[in-house]
Amino acid sequence: MSLRTAVICIGLSLCALSAQSPQLHAQSSSDLFNAQSLQRIDIEMHSADWAKLKENFRSNEYYPADITWNGITAYNTGVRSRGVASRNANKPALKIDFNHYAAGQSYLGLKSLVLDNLVQDPSGVHETTSMWFFARLGVPAPREAHVMVYVRGEYAGLYSVVEPIDKNMIARVFGNDADGNQNDGYLYEFNKAEEWWMSYLGPELEPYKQYPEAKTHEHEPDETLYRPIENLVRLINEKPAAELNEAVGPYLDLRGLTRFLAVQNFIGEIDGFAGKWGMNNFYLYRLQHQAQHRVIAWDDDLTFLDPAYDLMSFQDANVLVKKLMEVPEYRGLYFETLAEAVRSASAGGGETAPGALETEIRRELEVIDAAMLADTRRPYTDTEYLDAREYLKQFAARRVRYVECEVARLTGGSPCG
DSSP states (O other): OOHHHHHHHHHHHHHHHHTOOOOSSOOOHHHHTOTTSOEEEEEEOOHHHHHHHHHTTTSOOOEEEEEEETTEEEEEEEEEEOOSTTOOSSSOOEEEETTSSSTTOOBTTBSEEEEEOOTTOSSSOHHHHHHHHHHHTTOOOOOEEEEEEEETTEEEEEEEEEOOOSHHHHHHHHOBOTTSSBOOOEEEEEOOSSOOOSOOOOSOSHHHHTSEEEOSSTTSOHHHHHHHHHHHHHHHHHSOGGGHHHHHTTTBOHHHHHHHHHHHHHTTOSSSTTOBTBSOSEEEEEOTTOOOEEEEEOOOOSOSSOTTOOTTTTTTTSHHHHHHTTSHHHHHHHHHHHHHHHHHHHTTOOSSSOOHHHHHHHHHHHHHHHHHHTOTTSSSOHHHHHHHHHHHHHHHHHHHHHHHHHHHHHTTOOOOO
């Protein structure tokens, strides 16, 4: 096939995808996050505002816009640039706030949306597949789907639409409180101000505020918001590993964290809770009327980097993770969860049939292929995308084999041949 023919085919594919008729039944956020098909979102905003947003992409200034998905429009919403390393002038990552200008406005029950620009991942499927796998293993994670974004009718590129971590997501994942009301606890987004491995920062609260940022109850006193965080970090540092369960367990879901760490390691996340550059990419949630915090997955796009990613990578640097691995209960749970991840990733596979993880990777790659090739704003060449695509097709089987052998080696099982 000639390059010209290929481009025409890509264009026709996008036209066919864009021409899909809206479904007639009532729409919900589940339809928006339906990852089985490629979604489309249209953004209508003043050309000068779009130019300013891209020019000032490091600013969090909002601009008014109308947002349309599947024939449903939200008017007078706020749109701004977002992200840290993913901030980009050519293909900006976006946050859509439906009630920024129109108080109380929601869209499909959502107060906001995130449009991830996929500029840190040449394959385009790292984060979407990662969140799918977290959810498959029972780890709290946001819903995601791939989406073609059009601004003023012009194709702005392939994005992923991400469910925001907010009260609605909390209600979906954790349910209501004992009285049947929406759980109104304390949510924190971890911000990577500097490299931090959970060392104690002293009794003053100000140092802690730069890392876990309160996203609910923001106007309550710092003592209410951040004293529990300071107390948690102090106990983690003061108590020996043998006392971790009794001393720290009431304030942090250690079993949930251990499973989160194992799944994050299985997918090869180098910038996670036990990251190369300190902790990153997670939320903490303290349920209403409870003292214990739980971990929620977020923004795992530096995944799938190496099928032989070490099972204990960077754990000794993190004060909490190092102690966790010294406790037989949690070390055992860590390896049990890795073994569970192997079984889950391999499910449905055989000598010639791919397992569940490889099947999902290949499915997502097929869904986005034409839209990715037509995306002229991505910071990767066609060759880099195609190479990343082929690499990922082989990743799951290689990772499964490596983890399976390493778990056996590190737990005294039968070594691999």
